[in-house]
Amino acid sequence: MDPGKAPPIRPLPSVLGVKLSHDLRARIAGAARTDGVTDSAWLRLRALDALGMESAVDAASGRRPRIPPAELEALAGVVREIGALHGPASLGKAAEVLEGLDRVRAVLIPICVNLGRGA
Structure with a gap:
């Protein structure tokens, strides 16, 4: 990276480290799999819903197509x-x-x- 240039702006520049029990982690993974999204996307979508927010950047990962x-x-x-x-x-x-x-x-x-x- 060129030190004279500003670093590129990432769409999701912040990471939140959350410690979870094994059971909660497994349930999140299962729910995300069912919804066809990653664990992180599932959590972001739940947070947006719970807070009554809309954010195209946070919701951008969207659903993956489910193949029967x-x-x-x-x-x-x-x-x-x-x-x-x-x-x-x-x-x-x-x-x-x-x-x-x-x-x-x-x-x-x-x-x-x-x-x-x-x-």
Whole structure:
């Protein structure tokens, strides 16, 4: 960092160290996971709610899209398929690779297009 320049302004410049019991920490982690956010984001959102505040900066982490289990299973399958295509690709079997890529696309495109639209 150039000592002549001011340090960059971070969106969330303050850290609050909070000691928690193991039980409370586990419950926060579970609730955050259920809501699809990080533990820190979950706590920030609860604090904003409790204080009746609105803060775009504090709420910016937002919810992560929840991917239903069936879609996660389908995604895992296409990842395996992509790995399996390495063999035919290295042997120059273009037709086999293209067929595999078509199967991958048939799963990936609908899931990606619908991310964040439900569940």
